[in-house]
Amino acid sequence: MNLIRKGHRQSHRGVIGVESAIVMIAFVIVAAALAFVVLNMGFSTTQKAKTTISAGLGEASSTLEVAGKVIGSGHVSAAKLNYTAVPIKIASGGDSVNLDDATAAVKYLSNSISYDNIYAGTLTTTTQDNDDGTADGQWLSLEEASESAKDEGYISDDPFEADGSSFPATTKAYVYWTVNDNNNEILDQGEHAVLAIAYASADRPAALDKVRAEILIPTGAALTIERQVPSITTEVVDLG
Numbered sequence: 001m002n003l004i005r006k007g008h009r010q011s012h013r014g015v016i017g018v019e020s021a022i023v024m025i026a027f028v029i030v031a032a033a034l035a036f037v038v039l040n041m042g043f044s045t046t047q048k049a050k051t052t053i054s055a056g057l058g059e060a061s062s063t064l065e066v067a068g069k070v071i072g073s074g075h076v077s078a079a080k081l082n083y084t085a086v087p088i089k090i091a092s093g094g095d096s097v098n099l100d101d102a103t104a105a106v107k108y109l110s111n112s113i114s115y116d117n118i119y120a121g122t123l124t125t126t127t128q129d130n131d132d133g134t135a136d137g138q139w140l141s142l143e144e145a146s147e148s149a150k151d152e153g154y155i156s157d158d159p160f161e162a163d164g165s166s167f168p169a170t171t172k173a174y175v176y177w178t179v180n181d182n183n184n185e186i187l188d189q190g191e192h193a194v195l196a197i198a199y200a201s202a203d204r205p206a207a208l209d210k211v212r213a214e215i216l217i218p219t220g221a222a223l224t225i226e227r228q229v230p231s232i233t234t235e236v237v238d239l240g
Helices: 002-060 142-152
Strands: 064-066 071-075 080-090 105-109 119-122 172-179 192-198 210-216 223-228 236-238
Touching: 064 223, 080 142, 080 210, 080 223, 105 192, 142 172, 142 192, 192 210
Parallel strands: 119 172
Antiparallel strands: 064 080, 071 080, 071 236, 080 192, 105 210, 172 192, 210 223
16 A cells, blocks of 8 residues: 555656646746847847937938039129039948939028029030030030030029120029039939039129038938138139
8 A cells, every 4th residue: 555655646746747847848938939029129129229320320411522622713803703613422421312403402691692592403414515426414614514504594694604794693503513424413423513603793702701502402411511702813713
C-alpha cells in the first residue's frame, strides 16, 4: 500500500511539473510577443520622428542658393539701376524646384517701395536663334534675356533699348537660364538660372538704396537676397 501511494504521489508530481512547464512556455511566448510589439512600436515611432525631423529641416532650409555675384545694369547719367540680376542654382543635396509662376513668387522691397509679387514667369526657349538656327533655352547675357522677356510679354519695354531710356510700365521679375538641360520651368541640379528684375522708371534704385528680393518656392524656405546699391559710375554694377 505504501508503494502504491508513493508511486501515485510521484505520478501526480510529474503531471504538475508538465503543467508548470506548459504555463512557463506560454508565459515566454506571450512575453516574446509583447516584446516584439513594443520593439515594433519603438521602431515605428523612431521612423516617424526621423521623417518629421527631415521634413522640418527641409522646410527650414532653402533649396535655392545664390550662385555668384549679384550685378546691376546701371544708367550712369541718371545714377540709377535699370536691372538687377541674381544668379541662382539648387543647393547641394537639394531637390529640383518648379519656378513656374503658378507655384513660385518674388517679393520685392526697397527703401521706398514694397511689392508682394512681381514675378512674371520663366523663359524656357530663346526667341533669337543661335548660329546653327536652333533655340536652346540658354541666354549668354542679361541683354539677350531682356529682349526675349519683352517678346514673351513679361515686360512692356526693354531697358536696353533707346540708350537705356525705355522702361517697363511696372517692375517685373522673371527667370532665364544660363545652363539649361531640358528646356522646362524646373530648376534641376546642374542647371543655372538668373532672377532678373526690370524696374519701372519710378522704382529704379539709386546709390545707397537697399534692395531686397525674396524668391518664394513651393517647398523649402524662401531665398532672400539683400544688397545695398553702390555709386553708379559704370553700366555694369557689382552688387556683391
